[in-house]
Each structure stands twice: as C-alpha cells, then as structure tokens.
Amino acid sequence: MASDIWTADINRRDFLRGGAALGLGGTALWLAACGSGTATTATTPTLKYPKAQIDGDLDYFNWAQYLSPDVITGFEKQYGVKVNQTNFDNMQSMMAKLNAGIPYDLTFPTMDFVDQLVKANALLPIDHTQLANWGEIPAYFNNPWYDPHAYYSVPYAIWTTGIAWRTDKVPDSFAGSWNDLWTLAPKYSGKMFLLDDFQEVIGMSLLRQHHDVNSGKRNELDSAASEVLKIKPNIRQFVSNEIPGLLDGTAWISHAWSGDVYQVVSQAADPTIYKYETAQEGVPTGNDTFVIPKNAKHPGTALKFIDWMLAPQNATTNVNYFGYPQVTTTGIAAYQKLIAQYPFLNLTLDQALHGLREIVPTGSKLQLWNTEWTKIKAG
Amino acid sequence: MLAPGAVWLLLLFIAPFGVVILVSFGTVDILGKPVFGWYPENYQQVFDPIFVPVILRSVAFAVATTLLCLVIGYPVAYMIARYGGRFRNLLVVLVILPWFADYLVRIYAWIVILGDEGVVNGVLKALGLHGNPPVVFVNTSFAVVGGLVYDFLPFMILPIYAALERMDPSLIEAGKDLYGTPLQTFRYVTWPATIQGVVAGAVLVGLPAVGDFATAQILGGPNTYMIGNLINDQFTGGGYWPFGAALTIVLMALLSLLMIFYLRSASRPPEAAA
Numbered sequence: 166m167a168s169d170i171w172t173a174d175i176n177r178r179d180f181l182r183g184g185a186a187l188g189l190g191g192t193a194l195w196l197a198a199c200g201s202g203t204a205t206t207a208t209t210p211t212l213k214y215p216k217a218q219i220d221g222d223l224d225y226f227n228w229a230q231y232l233s234p235d236v237i238t239g240f241e242k243q244y245g246v247k248v249n250q251t252n253f254d255n256m257q258s259m260m261a262k263l264n265a266g267i268p269y270d271l272t273f274p275t276m277d278f279v280d281q282l283v284k285a286n287a288l289l290p291i292d293h294t295q296l297a298n299w300g301e302i303p304a305y306f307n308n309p310w311y312d313p314h315a316y317y318s319v320p321y322a323i324w325t326t327g328i329a330w331r332t333d334k335v336p337d338s339f340a341g342s343w344n345d346l347w348t349l350a351p352k353y354s355g356k357m358f359l360l361d362d363f364q365e366v367i368g369m370s371l372l373r374q375h376h377d378v379n380s381g382k383r384n385e386l387d388s389a390a391s392e393v394l395k396i397k398p399n400i401r402q403f404v405s406n407e408i409p410g411l412l413d414g415t416a417w418i419s420h421a422w423s424g425d426v427y428q429v430v431s432q433a434a435d436p437t438i439y440k441y442e443t444a445q446e447g448v449p450t451g452n453d454t455f456v457i458p459k460n461a462k463h464p465g466t467a468l469k470f471i472d473w474m475l476a477p478q479n480a481t482t483n484v485n486y487f488g489y490p491q492v493t494t495t496g497i498a499a500y501q502k503l504i505a506q507y508p509f510l511n512l513t514l515d516q517a518l519h520g521l522r523e524i525v526p527t528g529s530k531l532q533l534w535n536t537e538w539t540k541i542k543a544g
Numbered sequence: 545m546l547a548p549g550a551v552w553l554l555l556l557f558i559a560p561f562g563v564v565i566l567v568s569f570g571t572v573d574i575l576g577k578p579v580f581g582w583y584p585e586n587y588q589q590v591f592d593p594i595f596v597p598v599i600l601r602s603v604a605f606a607v608a609t610t611l612l613c614l615v616i617g618y619p620v621a622y623m624i625a626r627y628g629g630r631f632r633n634l635l636v637v638l639v640i641l642p643w644f645a646d647y648l649v650r651i652y653a654w655i656v657i658l659g660d661e662g663v664v665n666g667v668l669k670a671l672g673l674h675g676n677p678p679v680v681f682v683n684t685s686f687a688v689v690g691g692l693v694y695d696f697l698p699f700m701i702l703p704i705y706a707a708l709e710r711m712d713p714s715l716i717e718a719g720k721d722l723y724g725t726p727l728q729t730f731r732y733v734t735w736p737a738t739i740q741g742v743v744a745g746a747v748l749v750g751l752p753a754v755g756d757f758a759t760a761q762i763l764g765g766p767n768t769y770m771i772g773n774l775i776n777d778q779f780t781g782g783g784y785w786p787f788g789a790a791l792t793i794v795l796m797a798l799l800s801l802l803m804i805f806y807l808r809s810a811s812r813p814p815e816a817a818a
Contacts, residue, residue, distance in 0.1 A: 257576070257780055264577045285575050355680065363782055400766045402683045414676070415660050525782060527574060535783050536594065542769045542777070543598040 210290035210316050215457065215464030217295035222247040223466045226259065226269040233486035236479045240470055248470075255405075256525075263287065268460040270467040275453045277525045279318045280311040282456065288317040289457040289464050296468070298475035301493035303514055310522075318454040319471050322424070322489035323517040325450050326365055327443040329411060329421035329429065343373035343444040347392070349418060350399035357396075358410055358419035361403035363538035364523040365420065365449065366393060372447040378521045381530045390537040394544050403542070408432070411439070423512060427488035430507055441509045450520020452492060490514075568789035578785045586790040595774070602771040605685070605760075606753040609692040610700075613749045614742065616693065617700035621741075622734075624701075625708035636705065640698050651691055651762045658682050683765030691759040696752065700745035707741025708734075740810060747806045751799050771795060 225237075229252040237248050251269070253259040256278050263272065263282075274282060282288050293299045293315070302320065312318045328345055335353060339345045346369075350357060359366055368378040370389035380386060401415065410416035411429045421441065430436040455474070457467045473479055477495035484491050490500035490512055497514055504510040526534045567578045568586055624635045642650060657663050658681035668678040681687055715737065719729035757772030764770075771791070778788025 255780065257782055260575060260577075264575055281575050285573070287575070361781075397766055402765050413661050527576070528572070531572075531576075531782075532589075532784055532787070535778075535787070536589075536592070538777075539598075539774060540594050542766075543594060543774070 211286070212289050212459055214290050214292040214295075215461075215468055217468040217472060218465045219244050219246060219469060220465035221463040222249055223463060223470055224249050224251070224268065224270045224461075225470075226251050226253065226262070226272040228252060228254070228273065231273070231487055232474075233479075233483040235486070236474065236483050239479065240473045243473070244466070244469060246466055263458055263460075266460055268462045269458050270461040270463045271470060272456060272458060273321060273453050274318075274456055275451055276309070276311040276522070279454050279456060280524075281527075282458075283312050283317050287459055289459050289461060290316050291319060291457065291468065291471075296472045296475065298472050298477075298493070301475045301477065301480070301495060303492065303494065303497075305514075305518055306492065312454075318456045319475070320492035321453045321455055321474075322487070322491050323450065323452040323512065323514070324489060325423045325443050325448050325512060325516070325520060326360075326369070327421060327423065327441055327448065328418065329407070329426045329439060329441045330418040331411065331414075331438050332440055333435075333438040334414075334417040339440075339442050341442050341445050343369050343446055345442075345444075346418070346420070347373070347396055350396040353417055354399035355401050356415075356417040357400050358402055358404050358407050358416040359393075359400050360407065360420045360422075361405045363534060364525065366403075366541065367534060367537055368449055368523045369420065369444075372444065372449075372521070375446060378447055378449060379524050379526070381526070381533065383533060386533060386537045390540045393541050397541065397544065423510060424487075424489045427504065427507070427510055430510075431488060436507070447521045448516070449523050450517050451522065452517065490517075564789050564792055567786055568793050570786045570789075572785060576785070578789075583786060586786045587794070589787055590790050590794050595771075598769055598771050598774055601769070602754050605689055605692060605768075605770060606750050608689045609696060609753045610746050610750040612689065612693045613697050613700035614745065617697055617745065618704055618742070621701045621704035621708055625705050626713070636702070639701050643698060647695065648758060648762070650694070651759055654687070654691055654694070654763060655682055658687065682763055683768075685764075685768055687763040687765075688760050688768045688770075691763040692753050692756060695756070695759060696749040699748035699752075703744035703748065704738060704741040707738040707744075711737045743806065743810065747803065751802065754799065755795060 223240075223246060225248050227250070237250075240246075241248055253262065256275060259272060259274065260278060260281075263269070279288075296319070306320045307315055309315060309318075309320070328339070328343075330339070334356070335349070337349060337352070340348075346357065346359075367386065367389050370393050371380050371385060372378050373392065374385070374388060376382075376385045376389070380389075402410070404410060404416075404419075406425075407416060407419040407421050408425050408428050411419055411421070411426075412433060423441065426439065426441045430439050433439060455471045457464050461467055474483065474491075475493050477493070480491050480493045480496035481499040484496050484499040485503060488503065490497050492514070500512070525531075566580050569582055569584065570578050570580045570586075571583050573579050620639070624632055624639075628635050655662065659665070660677040660680065660682070662681075664681065665677040665679060673679075711734070715733050716729055719733040720726075724732065755772045755775075757770060757776045760768045760770045760773055761776070764773075775788050775791050775795070777783050778791065779785060
C-alpha cells in the first residue's frame with residue numbers, strides 16, 4: 166500500500182483486497198473442499214426479472230479502472246445515457262454500501278460474495294433470454310457453484326494467486342511450490358512481500374501443509390499461522406498492492422495476483438525480468454461477476470450494459486485495457502493473445518474451473534480466522 | 545442556552561456512540577452486517593493474550609511520540625514565545641500551516657522523502673553509500689514513530705506556547721537576578737510555570753497517537769501493527785464488526801480514564817510557581 170501514490174490506478178491493484186480469491190472449481194470439487202456453508206440451494210427467484218430496456222442513467226459501482234473507459238463511452242453514445250461511476254476499494258466496503266441500501270444499478274462482487282448476496286436474496290434475477298450475447302458465456306457459468314442456474318449473476322473476470330519474482334535479482338530456481346517462499350525467505354530477507362489479505366496468506370500456508378484452503382480446524386489454522394510467523398521476520402511488508410514494489414525494486418519476491426503481474430509486466434521498463442508461478446499444492450483461483458442489486462433504480466439499463474460488455478468487440482477492447490481474462494469466449498481468446506509473450510501468465514478457463522476457491526469465512530469460523538490473522542499481524 | 549449544544553452532542557456523539565455499544569454486544573448476519581443481540585463474549589476476546597503485544601506496542605509508540613514531540617516542540621514554542629517578537633503570530637501560523645493539507649497526503653509525502661528510491665536515499669547513494677537502498681527507512685518502527693511525531697507535533701507546540709506566553713518574562717529575569725544559572729532558572733522557574741501546557745500537550749499528542757492507524761498502515765511494516773490497525777481491520781479488512789466495536793469501547797474507556805485523570809489534575813489550583 167505504501168507506494169499507491171505513485172500511480173493512478175490504485176484500486177485495480179488493490180483488487181481482491183477484501184479477501185476473495187476464489188475459484189470456479191467443478192461443483193464436486195467445491196463440495197469436497199468447502200468448509201464454510203454448503204452449496205447454495207437453488208430457489209426460484211421471487212423478485213421481478215427486469216427487462217433489457219433503457220430506463221435511465223446507469224449508477225455503476227466497481228473497482229477503479231477495472232473496466233475499459235472506451236467501452237463505457239461507447240455505451241453512453243449508443244444508448245444516449247450517462248454512466249455515473251462510483252468506486253469501491255474492497256469487497257467489504259462494497260457490501261457495506263449495499264447493506265446500507267444505496268441504490269446501485271450494477272456492481273461487481275467476487276464469487277463468494279455473490280453466494281452471500283444470493284442467500285440473502287439481495288439481487289435481482291437476470292433473464293438470459295434478455296441478453297443477446299449470453300451465448301458468449303462458457304457453459305459452466307450456466308450453473309456456477311455460487312449461483313445455481315445463474316439466476317442472479319453474469320461472470321466477469323478470472324484470476325489466480327501465486328508468486329511473482331524478479332529474475333535479475335533472484336536467479337534461484339523456483340519449485341512451483343508455496344514452499345518457495347519459505348526456502349528463499351532467509352536469503353532474500355527484507356525483499357519479500359506478502360499480500361495483506363487474511364484469506365490469501367492463511368490459505369497459502371494451509372495449502373503448503375496440504376490442508377483444505379478453507380479449513381475450519383483450529384489445529385490446522387494454528388499451524389498455518391505459526392508457519393507464516395516463521396518467515397515474518399523476512400517479510401518487508403504486507404501489501405494490498407504488490408505492483409509498485411515489484412516495479413521499483415522494494416520487492417524481489419511477492420505473493421501476487423495474476424492480473425497484477427500483468428500490470429507489472431505491462432508497465433515495466435524491462436518486462437523480461439519478471440516471472441510468476443502458481444503452486445502445485447493448490448492454486449487459489451477466482452472470478453467476479455456482474456450483478457444487479459435489488460434496490461437498483463435502473464435495472465433495465467444495467468441489463469443492457471451487461472449485454473454490451475459481453476459483445477465480442479467490447480470484450481476484446483476491455484481485456485486489452487484491464488489485462489484480466491474476461492469470461493466470454495471472445496474475452497478469453499483476447500487474453501491469450503494479450504499475454505502470448507508471457508507464457509507464465511497463461512490462464513485457461515479449464516485451469517480456472519479446477520482451481521481452489523477461497524471462501525470468505527463467516528460466523529464462528531470468521532472469528533477463528535480473524536484470531537489467526539491477528540496472531541500473524543500482531544506477533 | 546444549553547439546548548443547541550446538547551442537541552449536537554446527542555446527534556453527533558452520543559447517538560453514534562450508542563450504536564457502537566449496541567454493535568459491540570451484537571453478532572453478524574450472513575452478509576457480515578451487524579445484528580443486535582447479547583454476546584458479551586465479544587469483550588472476552590478483547591482480553592485475549594494475543595493482543596497484549598499490540599497494546600504494548602501502541603502504548604510504546606505513543607509514549608515515544610509524546611516524548612519526542614516534547615523534546616522538539618518545547619524549544620520551538622520557547623523560541624516563538626520569547627524571541628518571536630512581532631513575528632510571533634506569523635510563526636504560530638507557520639506551525640499549523642502544513643495542517644491545511646490532508647493528513648494522508650502528508651504521510652505519503654514521507655515516502656517520497658524516505659522511500660527506498662526516495663530523496664534521502666538518493667542523496668546517500670550520491671555520497672557513496674552502498675546498499676540498495678543505502679538505508680531502509682520506511683516499513684520500520686522508526687518510520688511510524690517519526691510519522692506520528694510529525695502528525696501531532698503542533699498539538700504539543702501550541703499549548704506550551706500558550707503557557708509560555710501567559711508566563712511573566714520578568715520571572716525569568718528574577719531568577720537570573722538571584723544568581724540562577726540558565727539551567728537552574730529553567731528548572732525552577734520556567735518549567736514549573738509551563739508544566740500545565742506540557743501536560744495538555746502530552747494529552748493532546750499521546751491519546752490520539754495510541755489510537756492512530758493510518759500512519760502505521762502507510763509508513764509501517766510487518767512489525768508495527770497497532771491497536772488502531774487491529775480495529776480498522778475488523779471493519780474494512782474482512783474482520784468481525786462486533787469485535788471491532790468492543791475493542792473500540794475498551795480503548796475509549798481506557799483513554800477516558802487517562803483524560804479524567806488529566807482533567808482532575810488540571811482543575812486543581814495552580815501551584816505557587818505561577
């Protein structure tokens with residue numbers, strides 16, 4: 166966070182700060198791996214389906230710079246409406262605004278938050294026949310784990326969590342394991358970042374010990390936390406944004422989000438010095454979504470906007486802008502093209518579907534995770 | 545006459561504070577939204593031994609900040625009050641001038657100055673110091689205490705300045721006339737006459753410094769986690785709101801005790817020295 170001031174697009178880098186790197190694993194995998202809650206039961210929506218027709222200006226609520234401004238301008242011109250943009254910088258603050266009843270027409274929760282919002286009946290249902298470009302959406306998302314039958318959400322972007330490093334400073338070989346952070350910590354003491362995100366840090370440590378990334382077992386969590394404490398003296402900082410540190414040389418090795426690594430290589434003077442790996446013990450993977458909150462004043466315009474985003478030409482423009490694979494057939498292809506020279510950033514839909522989901526803990530489990538996180542931060 | 549003040553106090557302090565108390569005894573729903581209830585165990589958690597280092601660290605940072613503010617602030621106040629002449633008021637304005645810029649901007653400015661690629665390290669490198677960077681300033685306890693001192697220094701300078709200004713300068717002359725050395729004069733005349741200003745400054749600096757979080761978040765590193773950060777993480781970092789509220793109440797209660805102690809000692813009649 167320290168260096169946010171250096172660049173304008175703070176919030177895109179803070180992406181996921183709220184702790185939501187999840188994955189799109191197959192339902193079976195999800196059921197097997199999941200500690201919190203059970204699969205959402207599909208209840209037929211009771212709220213009214215909006216029609217895809219312009220019903221006013223769009224009140225849009227997203228991360229900053231996480232969607233192409235050209236695509237937004239195009240939408241405004243095409244339909245003669247204004248898009249009023251408001252930004253959040255983490256999932257918790259987004260949820261707090263929604264909970265306060267502020268009437269946003271369109272927002273972008275990560276999958277575990279969609280799961281919560283669906284269970285709380287806080288979203289308007291989406292009729293796929295109203296979306297001319299729904300055919301662009303990969304089949305899995307007709308029935309994703311977090312939103313059975315995709316009644317309420319349309320997928321937006323996918324990512325993984327792994328380790329990024331500078332090969333010019335760190336010539337060591339990496340083993341494709343979370344353990345790389347532990348083996349290299351003494352040698353590169355003071356040159357390592359961990360993400361300031363309790364799910365990512367504890368989850369990574371759990372995976373390293375071959376435990377469930379969403380474990381609710383106190384002994385496993387205790388051991389995960391004490392393992393992190395072992396390398397804490399070598400950690401320069403817990404950051405919600407690892408990009409500036411990787412660019413300016415503060416961090417040589419960093420716990421990192423794939424989309425952020427794309428930002429690094431696209432901004433670096435010499436992109437060839439960067440590398441990124443995911444870990445064999447488990448790759449936290451996630452996606453976020455478009456949803457229409459139930460208090461929306463202009464759900465028709467929101468639906469039109471979602472459809473606009475799914476259109477192949479717009480998805481391509483958008484991916485070239487924000488550097489994440491947008492989850493449409495065209496968006497994924499555009500991403501493959503974009504990162505062709507950085508094979509380590511390759512992320513296929515199949516990988517995403519078989520990654521591990523970190524599910525934001527709730528209730529007593531949240532307290533347990535929180536206590537472990539405090540031990541790490543306070544220790 | 546009391547009515548308007550009482551209304552503001554009710555609306556802007558008592559009502560929000562009441563909500564914090566209610567949340568501190570509550571729980572959360574599926575969306576993490578606070579739900580009122582009776583869960584006193586939220587308070588039990590506050591006294592978990594794992595938080596002891598956080599509390600000790602916060603107090604240590606606040607004490608160091610207060611002492612440094614005193615050491616830096618007293619001479620500044622003294623110079624302005626005694627030798628400021630007709631520029632006194634201008635000098636006081638200059639002391640508070642940086643406060644017209646936003647707090648966060650001023651903290652971030654320190655990264656520009658002290659960062660690994662910052663101005664100071666640039667100069668050190670030019671002077672031939674090795675290392676990349678020559679000195680790690682940011683992400684350390686020193687950076688946090690330095691930032692806190694910078695944040696709160698005027699709150700120390702102003703009350704001491706006020707106390708010095710109230711003091712009759714002829715007292716210092718009298719001390720010298722009685723063959724007091726400058727040090728003795730300060731020790732037995734000036735210091736006792738301004739002790740109230742020093743205590744007021746210490747309260748104004750120390751109490752907010754204990755609860756500060758932004759400085760540690762921006763200038764700090766992995767070993768500078770303060771109680772303010774712990775509370776902040778409960779509300780914005782995926783934490784548990786009722787626990788954050790309980791922490792807030794306990795912190796406020798402790799600081800209020802200190803405040804009451806200060807107010808009682810301040811309301812005592814001034815001692816003979818003044």
